[in-house]
Amino acid sequence: MHRGFQILTALTTGLSTTAPARAQAHEESKTITYFKMFFLSEDWIGQLIIVFLFLVSLLTVAYIIKLMVVYRRSTLIPPELYKELDGKIAEKKYPDALQAAAQSEAYLAKLVDGAMREAPNGYHAMERAMGELSDVETGRMLRPIEYLNVIGNVSPMLGLFGTVYGMIVAFQTLVEAGRPEPQELAAGISTALITTLWGLIVAIPALSGYALIRNKVDALTSDGLLMAEQLIRPFKPRTANKTASRDA
DSSP: OHHHHHHHHHHHHHHHHHHHHHHHHHHHHHHHHHHHHHHOOSSHHHHHHHHHHHHHHHHHHHHHHHHHHHSOHHHHSOHHHHHHHHHHHHTTOHHHHHHHHHHOOSHHHHHHHHHHHTGGGOHHHHHHHHHHHHHHHHHHHHHHHHHHHHHHHHHHHHHHHHHHHHHHHHHHHHHHHSSOOHHHHHHHHHHHHHHHHHHHHHHHHHHHHHHHHHHHHHHHHHHHHHHHHHHTGGGSOHHHHHHHHHHO
16 A cells, blocks of 8 residues: 555656646747747748848837937927026026027927027018928927838838748649649748738737827927017017007
8 A cells, every 4th residue: 555655646746846847848838839820931031021121110110219318308308498598588698598599409309509690680570580490390300200101111011021031932832732722822821911911910010109209200390480489579669569468
């Protein structure tokens, strides 16, 4: 009886140790299967498309993060810069205000700097210069964002190229084999589906980032233009102010 108990204990111990090992092996097998499913293709052209789109997806995400960091309210229209310029203009320290605006790379500073340099030509010249600078600077900021739009539209085309190529391979196999086994068609169909997937993986973040960042830039530049108009309002002739109040 004692010997039987030892055998039972050994069997129980063996089962308890092999169960986790089998589970671990099963998880590793699933990981390898997923890796092959999404990253590997049996055709070198399909593999090249997958690798290219994978690298583009990484670069796209990094580029979106970079643009989100660059195009921020604290960078384009810093509140502290607005307070500084407003205080100097209110105190009629125009050279100091012009110097502070010229030393800053912010969007707001460029508008104020361009407007104040046109002060000798009158308030309307200041407004015109500020509007022209706003258009120029807004266009300059929007140009880098257009790369996301290009990536978002081209990457599905690359995925579609892989799709068409994979289907051609599958049908060519069908023609050559006559009655091929399903696994013989799997290579071409797999290439078609995987490249389509990677095209969408690249396009979705690119187009989403493009829309979000573009709207953000539009909103910030509009706010910056309004802030700049408020800053140069003291340069407006008093006669115009009186006429406007009388008409109201």
